[in-house]
Amino acid sequence: MDKYTDLIHQTFDFPTDEFKVVNNELFFNGIPLMEIIKEYGTPLKLTYLPKISSQIQKAKQLFNEGMKKVDYNGTYTYCYCTKSSHFSFVLEEALKNDIHLETSSGYDIQIIKALYKKGKISKDTYIVCNGYKRERYREWISELINDGFKNCTPILDHLGEIDYYKEHIKVKAKVGIRLASDEEPKFEFYTSRLGVRYNDVIDLYEKQIKDDPKFELKMLHYFINTGIKDTSYYWSELSRFVHKYCEVKKVCPELDTIDIGGGFPIKTSIQTEYDYQYMTEEILRTIKRICTEEGVPEPNIFTEFGIFTVGESGATIYSILDEKLQNDKELWYMIDGSFITNLPDAWALNQRWPLLAVNHWDKEYRKTQLGGMTCDSQDYYNSEMHSFQVFLPKYPKDEPLYIGFFHTGAYQESLSGYGGIKHCLIPAPQHILVDKDEDGNIISRQFAPEQTSESMLRILGYEV
Structure with a gap:
């Protein structure tokens, strides 16, 4: 069986200064991402100050x-x-x-x-x-x-x-x-x-x-x-x-x-x-x-x-909601968010970022496309900077699969209209700040919760 961890280690000189895997779970700049996900859920934007x-x-x-x-x-x-x-x-x-x-x-x-x-x-x-x-x-x-x-x-x-x-x-x-x-x-x-x-x-x-x-x-x-x-x-x-x-x-x-x-x-x-x-x-x-x-x-x-200062501090993390085989060869992983609303330059400028599974590194990998939740046919992500395709672990039925897009810290909020109205009324994800205290321990706090229906209705002029 070809495991996802084997694919990454064979493709890259891995681990790196900012990425490592412990017990088949990804760490980003020393942050145990699964602990953040368990505390806050997904989708989420993360900034490592x-x-x-x-x-x-x-x-x-x-x-x-x-x-x-x-x-x-x-x-x-x-x-x-x-x-x-x-x-x-x-x-x-x-x-x-x-x-x-x-x-x-x-x-x-x-x-x-x-x-x-x-x-x-x-x-x-x-x-x-x-x-x-x-x-x-x-x-x-x-x-x-x-x-x-x-x-x-x-x-x-x-x-x-x-x-x-x-x-x-x-x-x-x-x-x-x-x-x-x-x-x-x-x-x-x-x-x-x-x-x-x-x-x-x-x-x-x-x-x-x-x-x-x-x-x-x-x-x-x-x-x-x-x-x-x-x-x-x-x-x-x-x-x-x-x-x-x-x-x-x-x-x-x-x-x-x-x-x-x-x-x-x-x-x-x-x-x-x-x-x-x-x-x-x-x-x-x-x-x-x-x-x-x-x-x-x-x-x-x-x-x-600008981008150099803040870009690599950011990550955007999603859950895979489901898998859909739409014909004999086109497999889709559906994320609990949207590229058009959360990472708009992926859609508008064909921007690419490091993409890695957060968990299930010991599972077999497969080629897939990533689909967002809006109704737009352009709401997808299907290639990486080093490859014209995406490989991720097989979707396990018994527990969630999480994925992370990294170095997304620059421009995304201004391009997507932070706090405003998004395509198909997909809410803006919550935003988590991660820092270290004086002893080097990782601390986190929620900067903003997921956008609520009430806030969107107010912007649109409805009484709530």
């Missing part, structure tokens, strides 16, 4: 060691981009690690104010304000700066944005400029809709910023939608950006920082081929080499890691 801190420390170590190795003279600053997950428990865990923040909407500024009120950040914290800004966003940025947040830095996204700040900011302020990067070759558009054209940057500085004593240009920012990848496209865009930095630096002495937007990837399979150390060192070497050639000091570096 210490993983957020360990990811931040990993990136800081990579850049700090890389700077020493290549003799890089600038500093490194880690920003968390809040759009990956706005939850207070994510921000508060991340901020334990001496980091700074990147925002993308006006409502983010209200989160900044709330964090300051709770003593989680100070007026010295860097607030890098990105995005195309409506008046409300520009207004709240101006209020922060006027209130003494001296490192709140609006990143100009178009030529006319600074006009508002000139009228409403009353103190000396730092600004940055986002450069409009070219999209990757297969993209539908050639140049990003966001940012200022490369050819307009120096003109914007000289006409709007240089002679205004209230503003100084401190940062150039660019964003690569693919994230940091070892591709000719990535290195070409990085080199182009650094050359432009050098060009601007020669006419703008106060410019001393770049923000290389687009973060490190996370593991979408149980193991990854990505070489974080190599990529970090190559980024630093590339920037240093170009600056040396141009006779310009290396800039300080900001990164804004």
Whole structure:
């Protein structure tokens, strides 16, 4: 008999740092998942808070060691981009690690104010304000700066944005400029809709910023939608950006920082081929080499890691409700949730995550498809990153089979409309936070219960 445990051990170098099996039950970052399931039931979303801190420390170590190795003279600053997950428990865990923040909407500024009120950040914290800004966003940025947040830095996204700040900011302020990067070759558009054209940057500085004593240009920012990848496209865009930095630096002495937007990837399979150390060192070497050639000091570096910060902290766990053989070869395992409502980018973007059985590792495995509970034909999951199929233990009739999707900590709540109305009125699953106490013991608490029918009816305008 071919057991599920044999399949996993033969396919991967298993166990890993975050996954192991004890008595045929899966542990995730040392968490006995079956104990969590027995306490709270399924479906559930789980956030393991210490993983957020360990990811931040990993990136800081990579850049700090890389700077020493290549003799890089600038500093490194880690920003968390809040759009990956706005939850207070994510921000508060991340901020334990001496980091700074990147925002993308006006409502983010209200989160900044709330964090300051709770003593989680100070007026010295860097607030890098990105995005195309409506008046409300520009207004709240101006209020922060006027209130003494001296490192709140609006990143100009178009030529006319600074006009508002000139009228409403009353103190000396730092600004940055986002450069409009070219999209990757297969993209539908050639140049990003966001940012200022490369050819307009120096003109914007000289006409709007240089002679205004209230503003100084401190940062150039660019964003690569693919994230940091070892591709000719990535290195070409990085080199182009650094050359432009050098060009601007020669006419703008106060410019001393770049923000290389687009973060490190996370593991979408149980193991990854990505070489974080190599990529970090190559980024630093590339920037240093170009600056040396141009006779310009290396800039300080900001990164804004969102998915990398929070993605691998998350898991989504389901029960298999039943199995259905729909013809001679198409076997379906029906989950007690929905991909469209709980993991929407599996449906919309064909996103894949590590998928593992939580229990029954000693059972025989079989090929299957996973079906969600909505009425939509697209509510399914039938392939993994390493394989165009899914294998799971045989469905035992006498006891439940549980499965987990891992590294689901980024974007899922915002994409699925957390707390709102879901397709076919499938409720949002409960959300469990897992942490460790001072003695290293695992502790858990329910952050939110499963969405109730009453809450949905209220949203829809029915009296309850």
